[in-house]
Amino acid sequence: xxxxxxxxxxxxxxxxxxxxxxxxxxxxxxxxxxxxxxxxxxxxxxxxxxxxxxxxxxxxxxxxxxxxxxxxxxxxxxxxxxxxxxxxxxxxxxxxxxxxxxxxxxxxxxxxxxxxxxxxxxxxxxxxxxxxxxxxxxxxxxxxxxxxxxxxxxxxxxxxxxxxxxxxxxxxxxxxxxxxxxxxxxxxxxxxxxxxxxxxxxxxxxxxxxxxxxxxxxxxxxxxxxxxxxxxxxxxxxxxxxxxxxxxxxxxxxxxxxxxxxxxxxxxxxxxxxxxxxxxxxxxxxxxxxxxxxxxxxxxxxxxxxxxxxxxxxxxxxxxxxxxxxxxxxxxxxxxxxxxxxxxxxxxxxxxxxxxxxxxxxxxxxxxxxxxxxxxxxxxxxxxxxxxxxxxxxxxxxxxxxxxxxxxxxxxxxxxxxxxxxxxxxxxxxxxxxxxxxxxxxxxxxxxxxxxxxxxxxxxxxxxxxxxxxxxxxxxxxxxxxxxxxxxxxxxxxxxxxxxxxxxxxxxxxxxxxxxxxxxxxxxxxxxxxxxx
Numbered sequence: 001x002x003x004x005x006x007x008x009x010x011x012x013x014x015x016x017x018x019x020x021x022x023x024x025x026x027x028x029x030x031x032x033x034x035x036x037x038x039x040x041x042x043x044x045x046x047x048x049x050x051x052x053x054x055x056x057x058x059x060x061x062x063x064x065x066x067x068x069x070x071x072x073x074x075x076x077x078x079x080x081x082x083x084x085x086x087x088x089x090x091x092x093x094x095x096x097x098x099x100x101x102x103x104x105x106x107x108x109x110x111x112x113x114x115x116x117x118x119x120x121x122x123x124x125x126x127x128x129x130x131x132x133x134x135x136x137x138x139x140x141x142x143x144x145x146x147x148x149x150x151x152x153x154x155x156x157x158x159x160x161x162x163x164x165x166x167x168x169x170x171x172x173x174x175x176x177x178x179x180x181x182x183x184x185x186x187x188x189x190x191x192x193x194x195x196x197x198x199x200x201x202x203x204x205x206x207x208x209x210x211x212x213x214x215x216x217x218x219x220x221x222x223x224x225x226x227x228x229x230x231x232x233x234x235x236x237x238x239x240x241x242x243x244x245x246x247x248x249x250x251x252x253x254x255x256x257x258x259x260x261x262x263x264x265x266x267x268x269x270x271x272x273x274x275x276x277x278x279x280x281x282x283x284x285x286x287x288x289x290x291x292x293x294x295x296x297x298x299x300x301x302x303x304x305x306x307x308x309x310x311x312x313x314x315x316x317x318x319x320x321x322x323x324x325x326x327x328x329x330x331x332x333x334x335x336x337x338x339x340x341x342x343x344x345x346x347x348x349x350x351x352x353x354x355x356x357x358x359x360x361x362x363x364x365x366x367x368x369x370x371x372x373x374x375x376x377x378x379x380x381x382x383x384x385x386x387x388x389x390x391x392x393x394x395x396x397x398x399x400x401x402x403x404x405x406x407x408x409x410x411x412x413x414x415x416x417x418x419x420x421x422x423x424x425x426x427x428x429x430x431x432x433x434x435x436x437x438x439x440x441x442x443x444x445x446x447x448x449x450x451x452x453x454x455x456x457x458x459x460x461x462x463x464x465x466x467x468x469x470x471x472x473x474x475x476x477x478x479x480x481x482x483x484x485x486x487x488x489x490x491x492x493x494x495x496x497x498x499x500x501x502x503x504x505x506x507x508x509x510x511x512x513x514x515x516x517x518x519x520x521x522x523x524x525x526x527x528x529x530x531x532x533x
Contacts, residue, residue, distance in 0.1 A: 003292050004032065007061045010068050011290065022069070029065050033077045037062070037084075050178060053296055055088045057081035060298050063201050064290065066208070075208055082198075082205050082214060089176045090217065091192060101166040103238050105159045113253040114191065114233050115149070125255060136251025155251045162239055169237040173199070173220035177233075191233035195260060196221050197297050200270045207278040222271040223349055229264055231256045263297035269319070270299040276334045276345040279402040281379050283310045284334070284345055286317055306418070309336050309343040310377045310404050316415055318342075323363055328356045331397060339414050342407045348397035355396045358405065365391050366411030377404030420451045428452060431504075431527030435459075443509040443521040447528050448495070455528040457505035460493035461521075468492065469512040478503035501528060 009025035012018060037057045062078035065071070086092070115125070115134055126134040132147075133139070136155040140147055174192035203218025205211065227244040231254025240246060241254045250256075276284045286307030288300040306314045315336040323335050323342070330350040336343040342364050348354045360370060370391045376384045379401055386393050388407065397403045435445035442461050449455035459473055470488040477498055485494050498505055505526040511519045 004028075004058055004061050006032065007058075007064060007290075007292065010065055014068050025065070026069065026071075029062070029074065032057075033062070033073070037077045037081050050295060056085040059085055059198050059201050059205075060290070063204060075205070078201075079205050079209050079211070079214075082202055085175075085198060086202075086213075086217065090196075091171045091174050093172070096167045096170045096172060099166055100163050101169055101237060103162040103164060103169065105161050108159065108236055108238060108253075109156075111236065113251075114231075114235055114255050115252060125257075127258065134252045135247075135249065135256065136253075151251070155249070158249065158251060159238075159240055159253070164239055168224070168242075169239060171234060171237075173217050174234065191235035193232055194225070194230050194234060194254070195232065195264055195267065195297060197263070197267050197299050200267060200274055200299060203271065203274055203278070218271075222268060229256070229261050230254060232260055260297075263291075263294055263299075266291060266299050266301060267297070270301070272332065272334050273300070273302055273317075275332075275347060276402065279347060279379060279400075280310070280345065280377075280404065281381070283377075283379075283381055284308065284404065286336075306338070306414075307336070309345075309406070310381055310383075312338070312341065312343065312406065314338050315341070315343055316418060318415075320363070322361045324361055325359045326356050327359075328354050330354050331356050337412050337414060340408060340410055340412055342409060342412045344405045345402050346395060346397050346405060347402040348399060351399050353396055353398050355394065358393045358395060360388070360391045360393070360407065364407060364409055364412060366409065370409070372408070375406045377406075417450060424452050425450075425529065428529040431530055432525060433528075435507075435524035435526050437521065437524075441522050442511075442519075443507070443524065445505070445507060445524055445526045447526050449528050452529060453501055455498050455501065457496045457498055457507070457526050458493070459496075459507050459509075460491065461509050461511065463490070463492055463511070465490035467514070469514060469516075471512075472510040473507060474510065475505060475507040477505055498528070502530070 006025045006028035009021050009028065013021040013025060057077075057080075059078055059081045062074055062081055066074035066078055115137060126132045126139075134149065136152050137149040138152055139149055171192045173196070174194070175196045176191075177193045199218045199221035201218075202214040203222075206213070206215030206218060226242045226246075229247045230241040231247070231252065233255045234241065236253075238253065240251075247256055247261075273286060273288075284307075286302045287305040288302050289304065290298060291301050292298045303317045303319075306316045309315045315338045318335040318337045320335070324333065324344055326333065326346070330348055331354060332347045332349060334345040334347070342360075344358070346356065346358070364370075370388065372388045374386050374388050374393050376386055376395065378384075379398075386395060386405075393405065393407075395403055395405065431447065433447040435443075437443050443459065444461070445457060445459040447455055448458050457475070459475070461471060463471070467490075470486055471492040473485045473487065473494045474482055475485075475496060476482045477496075478500060487494065492509075492511075496505065506523055507526075508523045509521040513519070
């Protein structure tokens with residue numbers, strides 16, 4: 001967690017190739033390894049907040065140094081740091097027993113779930129934008145600071161006895177958020193967290209160092225944990241949070257944090273890409289950047305550039321429900337594309353080989369009867385073929401391994417942004433990319449642009465729901481006529497496409513309050529990237 005200075009430096013080198021940035025990054029990283037990773041701690045770190053960041057060295061930062069420089073000393077340091085993190089709170093006990101486990105609803109109710117101690121809800125929990133809500137609980141009419149809530153009985157009927165395999169409810173592989181949670185009062189169980197984002201880096205370290213311990217910890221934290229967003233804290237052996245409808249229906253037994261859903265999705269996506277990379281013998285690989293600075297929620301993100309799929313170059317990641325369907329839930333898949341070619345990595349999570357039928361979706365077949373031949377790739381790169389009959393392919397995937405699949409189809413096209421000249425963007429001067437209001441004024445604007453051939457103007461005012469009767473965005477493009485967009489409900493925002501890459505976007509806002517008072521902002525202008533010298 002946290003953004004160390006050498007992380008910024010090494011990523012600047014990754015983007016620009018600046019040798020000075022590489023030298024500075026290595027110098028600062030070497031100091032960090034000497035003073036933090038290899039240094040023997042003086043005393044115990046007890047009762048700390050965010051112990052994932054404060055009690056162990058920064059694993060992702062060190063792994064980045066290895067992956068970008070290729071120098072083994074940084075892998076050694078990352079592996080040692082991961083070992084410290086494993087020892088500093090990662091659950092490795094009690095060992096998962098054989099057989100089944102009874103989830104006892106009455107026992108859970110008696111012990112209490114996350115929001116139950118005194119049912120006093122901290123003011124930081126339960127926010128979904130301007131609304132406070134915790135599924136399965138009622139809030140008082142007047143909410144100020146911490147509040148006492150009560151259960152909604154009919155919602156809590158969803159918490160039932162259930163007999164499941166013991167491994168399913170094991171907390172092995174999870175960590176703690178705060179050291180203080182090891183000794184929470186009132187007999188309340190210490191909660192583990194669901195968002196151990198370092199777990200994907202553990203899996204990578206296991207692959208680089210051929211270390212099954214780190215592979216296993218990385219895997220159990222990401223595979224078979226939930227069918228949807230599971231909330232954040234798990235303080236009991238239970239299954240309710242694992243169901244697909246849990247974040248919609250509740251009751252909330254794990255602290256559903258709406259702000260955490262996006263980084264949770266990023267973690268799982270990163271794992272999917274990483275497993276495909278490892279199980280293909282590193283023959284499936286895509287360029288990446290790091291998403292940093294949301295506490296310890298940092299992972300790789302993909303999709304900005306094409307990668308490789310076995311012997312196929314220039315394929316773009318394609319993650320979209322319905323591209324294909326498979327008839328066995330043990331098969332995970334990762335899609336990719338280029339013009340006239342669809343690729344999928346079929347990954348078997350089972351301990352036994354699985355024969356699966358893959359059905360191609362309409363975006364692959366073009367919505368027409370589709371038959372032909374698919375190319376299959378084994379982990380080592382060996383190629384075979386399989387028939388496609390009426391859009392269906394039968395494939396046998398080895399245990400804990402993958403099969404690569406490619407299908408030629410004229411219906412498949414690369415993403416629209418694949419044609420963007422990013423090198424051209426580097427050589428262009430920035431215009432007025434942000435327009436901020438002065439004191440006592442309102443109305444903000446931002447340039448949104450990834451293509452030098454066009455751009456988008458985004459403007460908003462910060463009023464919340466129920467504060468205005470309506471708002472009107474007035475704008476013009478270049479020297480064109482003024483236009484109006486009336487927005488009568490929250491959010492008060494608008495994105496306007498500007499097809500002329502040289503044209504400025506001038507705007508102002510008008511609002512009418514609930515009391516009928518009319519207000520007008522000052523005019524402001526956005527300008528996109530301009531042509532380079």
